Amino acid sequence: xxxxxxxxxxxxxxxxxxxxxxxxxxxxxxxxxxxxxxxxxxxxxxxxxxxxxxxxxxxxxxxxxxxxxxxxxxxxxxxxxxxxxxxxxxxxxxxxx
Amino acid sequence: xxxxxxxxxxxxxxxxxxxxxxxxxxxxxxxxxxxxxxxxxxxxxxxxxxxxxxxxxxxxxxxxxxxxxxxxxxxxxxxxxxxxxxxxxxxxxxxxxxxxxxxxxxxxxxxxxxxxxxxxxxxxxxxxxxxxxxxxxxxxxxxxxxxxxxxxxxxxxxxxxxxxxxxxxxxxxxxxxxxxxxxxxxxxxxxxxxxxxxxxxxxxxxxxxxxxxxxxxxxxxxxxxxxxxxxxxxxxxxxxxxxxxxxxxxxxxxxxxxxxxxxxxxxxxxxxxxxxxxxxxxxxxxxxxxxxxxxxxxxxxxxxxxxxxxxxxxxxxxxxxxxxxxxxxxxxxxxxxxxxxxxxxxxxxxxxxxxxxxxxxxxxxxxxxxxxxxxxxxxxxxxxxxxxxxxxxxxxxxxxxxxxxxxxxxxxxxxxxxxxxxxxxxxxxxxxxxxxxxxxxxxxxxxxxxxxxxxxxxxxxxxxxxxxxxx
Numbered sequence: 246x247x248x249x250x251x252x253x254x255x256x257x258x259x260x261x262x263x264x265x266x267x268x269x270x271x272x273x274x275x276x277x278x279x280x281x282x283x284x285x286x287x288x289x290x291x292x293x294x295x296x297x298x299x300x301x302x303x304x305x306x307x308x309x310x311x312x313x314x315x316x317x318x319x320x321x322x323x324x325x326x327x328x329x330x331x332x333x334x335x336x337x338x339x340x341x342x
Numbered sequence: 343x344x345x346x347x348x349x350x351x352x353x354x355x356x357x358x359x360x361x362x363x364x365x366x367x368x369x370x371x372x373x374x375x376x377x378x379x380x381x382x383x384x385x386x387x388x389x390x391x392x393x394x395x396x397x398x399x400x401x402x403x404x405x406x407x408x409x410x411x412x413x414x415x416x417x418x419x420x421x422x423x424x425x426x427x428x429x430x431x432x433x434x435x436x437x438x439x440x441x442x443x444x445x446x447x448x449x450x451x452x453x454x455x456x457x458x459x460x461x462x463x464x465x466x467x468x469x470x471x472x473x474x475x476x477x478x479x480x481x482x483x484x485x486x487x488x489x490x491x492x493x494x495x496x497x498x499x500x501x502x503x504x505x506x507x508x509x510x511x512x513x514x515x516x517x518x519x520x521x522x523x524x525x526x527x528x529x530x531x532x533x534x535x536x537x538x539x540x541x542x543x544x545x546x547x548x549x550x551x552x553x554x555x556x557x558x559x560x561x562x563x564x565x566x567x568x569x570x571x572x573x574x575x576x577x578x579x580x581x582x583x584x585x586x587x588x589x590x591x592x593x594x595x596x597x598x599x600x601x602x603x604x605x606x607x608x609x610x611x612x613x614x615x616x617x618x619x620x621x622x623x624x625x626x627x628x629x630x631x632x633x634x635x636x637x638x639x640x641x642x643x644x645x646x647x648x649x650x651x652x653x654x655x656x657x658x659x660x661x662x663x664x665x666x667x668x669x670x671x672x673x674x675x676x677x678x679x680x681x682x683x684x685x686x687x688x689x690x691x692x693x694x695x696x697x698x699x700x701x702x703x704x705x706x707x708x709x710x711x712x713x714x715x716x717x718x719x720x721x722x723x724x725x726x727x728x729x730x731x732x733x734x735x736x737x738x739x740x741x742x743x744x745x746x747x748x749x750x751x752x753x754x755x756x757x758x759x760x761x762x763x764x765x766x767x768x769x770x771x772x773x774x775x776x777x778x779x780x781x782x783x784x785x786x787x788x789x790x791x792x793x794x795x796x797x798x799x800x801x802x803x804x805x806x807x808x809x810x811x812x813x
Contacts, residue, residue, distance in 0.1 A: 332674025
């Protein structure tokens with residue numbers, strides 16, 4: 246059970262596959278057009294329920310409750326072998342004093 | 343007619359309400375032309391007023407650096423007497439970390455003046471953070487609508503970061519799945535909220551960039567006693583090329599050539615759910631660069647104020663691996679960590695400089711902040727997960743969506759010059775549609791649109807297509 250006031254994420258389906266825009270590539274046409282939005286839960290609810298949230302600017306929006314907002318998943322990745330020594334190689338070849 | 347197409351019939355009413363005081367109808371002319379200058383002049387601020395507004399909101403006055411180590415190498419790679427000097431305008435120093443703050447500031451300022459409660463912007467780029475940052479300063483609410491995820495909810499790391507930045511500035515952020523319906527979504531929100539449409543493509547957005555060209559013209563003249571010979575601009579939707587060139591002209595640098603540079607993503611479909619996450623660049627690429635030259639009015643406003651073919655002198659493309667290489671080079675030998683997308687034009691500037699006489703000056707006119715998700719390591723780690731191969735070698739072996747080649751050495755950087763003639767012809771073909779006659783005004787408009795005022799390029803094209811000119 247998530248509580249009123251929790252900072253949560255909801256999913257909103259804007260268009261079902263048969264409602265999507267014309268002239269789309271096949272792979273895009275067969276999936277729904279959806280979005281995610283974050284805000285404060287207005288009432289206690291379970292994941293998967295249709296809920297209302299208040300967005301950071303104070304608007305009320307309805308959607309399916311996905312859960313609490315978790316940590317950001319994007320990061321700096323792993324150091325890429327092909328790039329880490331770019332400066333070292335350049336310095337040796339062109340900038341030796 | 344589908345649900346989307348049905349709703350889009352209302353788009354002109356929604357746009358009008360969301361852009362109060364800007365009546366696009368009054369600029370329209372028969373059959374295909376409109377008064378572009380009148381549209382641009384409808385912005386009630388001159389360049390000095392725009393500068394003043396921008397400074398008030400932490401925009402502009404960014405440093406212009408000489409890239410000393412890169413320039414030293416360029417000299418070594420060039421034949422005697424050759425090797426132009428590269429200067430870099432460090433636009434990452436604007437509030438929100440990119441030149442997009444220039445683009446947002448005037449728009450948001452104007453929305454505030456008109457009494458709007460909030461602003462809406464459809465953007466997956468740095469513009470979102472720029473709008474959110476400017477709106478925060480001017481006490482307006484901001485809603486940013488982004489294309490972020492494929493249908494498996496895998497987010498493009500760069501856009502996830504841009505979404506985070508928008509949140510950091512207090513905006514409501516809609517993170518959408520792949521699809522051109524982003525425009526539909528934005529209209530739905532504009533319709534529901536009655537907020538201002540802070541589109542990238544209004545005259546406010548584009549005129550806000552003029553200060554960048556203006557600053558470059560003045561700073562280079564003051565420091566080097568002449569205007570720059572070339573300004574290289576990372577090109578996507580066309581606003582950067584348009585605004586920069588207009589600002590250069592306003593600053594007196596009428597002969598400075600503006601070269602647009604995009605990352606080569608040819609072969610990847612921009613609306614494809616699968617291709618979406620096989621791109622390691624989400625902006626500054628050919629997927630926007632070419633279509634926006636051919637059909638500038640494909641936007642969220644009735645007429646696009648960004649009209650790159652009017653202002654672009656040449657068009658270069660570079661590969662993803664070359665821009666990543668240049669980004670690390672900039673960090674490791676020039677000591678500034680930026681981009682990568684904003685370094686697209688720098689990647690072309692290096693090989694271009696080796697072919698120019700040593701007294702020439704090239705300005706690379708932007709940088710952007712880097713961060714989690716944006717950084718080359720983040721993008722390449724993600725690309726590997728999406729089964730894109732990363733190799734070291736000759737960038738010519740690059741295949742968008744399949745192979746990213748990191749150069750072995752700076753001497754392997756190169757650029758491909760795309761003939762503008764073909765793009766201009768595509769523009770004309772699109773503009774005349776199926777008309778068999780157009781007016782003299784239309785002819786003049788077309789000549790201005792593709793910057794062929796002195797030649798008979800347009801006349802020859804119309805003759806070949808059997809289009810008559812009357813009136």
